Amino acid sequence: MKEQEAGKTSVGVSWLSPEARSLYTQMADGLQHVPGGTPGLAELLERELILANHWKAEHYVLLDRGSVFRRQAEKELRDVQETVARILNTAQLVEELPQRTSSEEGGMKFLATIEECRAAIVESMHDIKSSVWTAQPVDRTPETMETTKQRDLDNLARGIRYRTIYLDSARHQPHQKEWAEAVTERGAEVRTLPGGFHRMVLVDAGVEGNPGARLKGRAIISDHRPGPGYLSRNTGWLVTNPGMVAQLAAVYQEQWNRADPWTGGYARFSGSADFTSDDEKIFRGLLARRTNEAIASELGVDLRTVTNRLGRIYRKLNLKPGDKFSLGMAYERHLAQVREQRNKSEA
Template identity: 30%
Template sequence: MPALRPDDRELFEILATPLYEEVAISGGLAESDPRIAAGGELRAALDLLVSLNLIVRDRSTNRYVCVDPSTVVSHVVGPLSQQGAELLTESSEWARAFGTLSQAWRRSPSAVRGPITEFRDSAIGTFISGAVGEAEEELITAQPQAERDSASLSVAAVREKAALDRGVKMRTLYQHSARRHAVTRKYVADVSEHGAEVRTLDEFFNRMIVIDRRLAIIPGNADLSIAMAIREPGLVAYLVDVFERAWERARPFTNTERSMMNDIAAEQRSMTIRMLIEGHSDPVSAKRLGVSARTFAGYVADLKAEFDAETRFQLGYTMGQAGVSGREPD
């Protein structure tokens, strides 16, 4: 039995299951079916079903036929359950081992106990997972842009749903552009079902996580290879206040009413105008709106059409003559 991954289960649910049902109802699937040829749309689904022994090749008819799934399920679910039990045991042992280290650290006269600690590269994710796992009351997160991939969002969803199920309250801020990111929408729907609140804002802001209003985690450099863990109460309170002000202006992610979407479009238009007036480059402007440079260029093209301008210079002049600043009420 092959080792199964989350991607395999997704393939199984979306393509392999309908294919199995088709083969079962029709009594078989011809080897010559173009959909299962090399590179065919259902080839990967067929290979998965064959590897799971749910479909076998009947040499006498040159067709693929179904196998009773009840004879196979234990061979798939059993090992996964065993692996889960082993991982739980191993995680408990690791927690115990780290507890011993923590005691030694607390006894050490040379331990660094300053209000700010730096973490680098792979240590960042480990620290965040541990800190979120210890949250007792509240998680506050700000996630500018929607560039996290499916794998990292899946890990975050598992971590944050566990905290929500413990009774921890969670609020998250994204930029408006996240509403068009399918992976982010799936993540938001997932954590929202467990009680999280998510809103979006037009303005650019920095990445941040605040745990129980006692620990804040922020980037230490532009490429996010360094993270800073802040425990100084005054600094943490300041960061929370910045978040609260942004939260009050933000709009609920789950609200898709036409009036709300029109407001969001207007806010993105105003932000684009401000970026043009302030003279930012396209890459900088796109980053601040949380979109790609190509999408930002599309926003500029829309403004040119709206103001009947052929060049950016002409657009700027026309907006200036009209008194447009990007700060008008929506």
């Protein structure tokens, strides 16, 4: 039972059972009629690797790998949104419960004014031990960016690891461009998104390379409860409960994986890097969840060659080695651009 639950919460399509894998292989080889109750059939339908043919009973459509990836990516994004909603519902429940002695009962404190929000951020920034992650889906004024730049440079000089996400529109604001150039030169990581991400500050919440470690730290998030737009509310939450901080760190990581790197220029990465035919084969192998050894065998090269080529792809896309989710998203963007260029040439 625990293994089944773990499979449902893992990222992407979890490993298939031998029965489902065998049936999928047969269908890929041309098997069309699959009676109900066939071992593995229900699992393939649940994983959305196949779809029922509504015009022909007990016949199914095998989805292409690109469609499988898109469906799984969309499912993961929905899961993230549901996680955020659960966190906020918990926060609202905590706020509505009778208080006994402390406004931080259970590791949650409501910040009722902009002054309280700023005080929480200042205090958290002062106590940074290792890292700070921020996401700001709002445009910043020149005055704010100047103050922020000096604080961020001071933290970077102390060896603090720094990540932040801004709107794509920041790329066209001279004062935000100047800030990005200054902090990335000192080792900060900056990315941008068109929108649709959550405003938050996480201090000492990131444990890179060790996902099983107990996360410590705190988070300041905007008040997302139903009502007028939360970006203009000037209220928020200070979160110190380790479990909730861990959840928020996972939400931030998902946003980070979707964002595009920025070092101060105007261009936004579009997935248009120059890929060789071998690069494309490696991409397709990874999307099919093949091992590096299997990919090397298909290409007729040794394992070291595949590893080196994969490392070059990560560097070319400015991605963290091993970040296969972002790599898949980059390849999807690349394919979309290829299709767009082909359509233009045929028009």
